[in-house]
Amino acid sequence: MRVNVKYSPFIFFTILLLIAAPLHTIKAAGNKPSIQSEAAVLVDAQSGQVLYEKNSEQKMYPASITKIATAIYAIENGNLSDMVTISEKARNVEGTRVYLEEGEQVPLKKLVQGLMINSGNDAGVAIAEHLSGSIKEFSKDLNAYLAEETGIQDTTFQNPHGLYNEMHMTTAKDMAKITRYAMENETFRDIFKTTKLKWQGESWDTTIFNHHKLVRNHSYKGITGGKNGFVDQAGFTLVTSASRENLNLIVVTMNAPTDQATYSDTTSLLDYGFASFETGKIKEGTIFEDSQNHEYTLDEPLYYTKRIGEEVNPAVSPSGELTLRNDEEELIASKHLEPNQQAIAQQKMLSKSAEESRQPSLLEGHLKLLILLSFGIFSIVAGYFFLQIRKL
Structure with a gap:
């Protein structure tokens, strides 16, 4: 598809429908929710755009939402079928447990499930x-893994479970990025949304239930996963994902004063997101033209978030930078585009063809010049001989 952003900004709007645009914060119409948590962030999981934030870059203690990072690391860097031998240190860790016994053999996947569903510190x-x-x-x-894979810069985890450590800190925005990355993994998504799981261990046969109330009780439409946390120094923390139609949201709340407050903040932010925003998509392969008719191609789908019913206007700079702005000139998303190689190749072929077509004309010109010169020389010689004959 070809889009001329100089003459047809509204054509672009016809291709809207749904990951990976640079992060931008956009405003929404209507009143923003009142949040009790000290820090919070609402993010579109597909575009990565921040839709609401409060102290989102403030370093804080995360408590057990740390386990989201541990889970995705284990899933992507371990063999989930490995049998893990439980150590004395794991057996005796404080806090919430799945009651593993020293020497017990447990599959790695089961440990990740116990970690996420029952918040097992021993796991x-x-x-x-x-x-x-x-x-x-x-x-x-x-x-190191989180920095490389998600680009976070303000997180310094000191343990796999989130028990208090003075240096064990992150931000609401970093936790949203970690969760967004983790949600791309199918195994993680399945565990993240698990309501309950039958657990059979050496010392504990039971059914474990997800500690996240909205996941466990299905009390909010569209919930797709979550993890809660609490230690005295961190207050109540919560990470939640939810999806309706084509909008996938992630909410992180940190240091809420009460358990009720963190859930109230989360549902308020989800309500706000679903009522105010929608996700758009530009298809891979879409061709854009700048004001000088240079062509650029989008090499992967571009997702972005906008207010419901809002028109979005694209512009491409001569350097190939695509920007999406709304009617208020807010920057919604941007992406560097590559020149259209097919158009460049076609232009080269046309130039070569034109050059070749000019060659006969040059030869014809040279031939005409040669004929004229020959005729001139012949005329001079003929004239010379004519004069000599007259002298005789």
């Missing part, structure tokens, strides 16, 4: 020791 230690040998080495590996 977290067992995962860390299995993958990196120790909690200290696991923390180094985890932080």
Whole structure:
């Protein structure tokens, strides 16, 4: 599809429908919710755009929402069928547990499930020791992995479970990025949304239930997963994902004063997001033209978020930078485009063909010049001989 952004900005709007545009914060019509949590962020999971934020870059203690990072690291860097031997350290960790016993053999996937569904700190230690040998080495590996895969810069995890450590900190925005990345993994998504799981261990046969109330009770339409957390120093923390129609949202709340407040904040932000925004999509392969008729091609789908019913206007700079702005000139999304190689190749072929077509004309011109010169020389010689004959 070809879009001339100089003459037809409204053609662009006809291709709207739904990951990976640069992050921009956009405003929405209507009143923003009143949030009790000290920090919060609402993000479109597909575009990555921030739709609401409050102290979203403030470093805070995350508590058990740390386990989202541990889970996706284990899924992507471990073999989920591996049998893990439980250590004494894992057995004796404080806080919420799935009651693993020292020497017990447990599949890695089951540990990830116990970590996420029942918030098992013992499962977290067992995962860390299995993958990196120790909690200290696991923390180094985890932080390096998160920085590389998600681009976060304000997170310094010191353990796999979120128990208090003075240096164990992150931000609401970083947690949203980590969750957004994790949600691209099908195995993680399945565990993240699991309501309950039958658990059979050496010392504990039971059914474990997801500690996230909206996941466990299906009390909010469209919930697709979540993880809660609490330690005294962190207050109540919560990460939640939800989806309706083509809009997928992630909410992170941190240091809420009460358990009720963190759920109230979360549902208010989800209500606000679903009532105010929609996700758009530009298809891969769409061709754009700048004001000088240079062509650029979108090499992957571009998702962006806009207010419901809002028109979006594209513009392409001579350097190939595509920007999407609304009627208020807010920058919604941007992406660098590559020149259209097919158009460049066609232009080269046309230039070559034109050059070749000019060659006969040049030869014809040279031939005409040669004929004229020959005729001139012949005329001079003939005239000379004519004069000589007259002298005789």
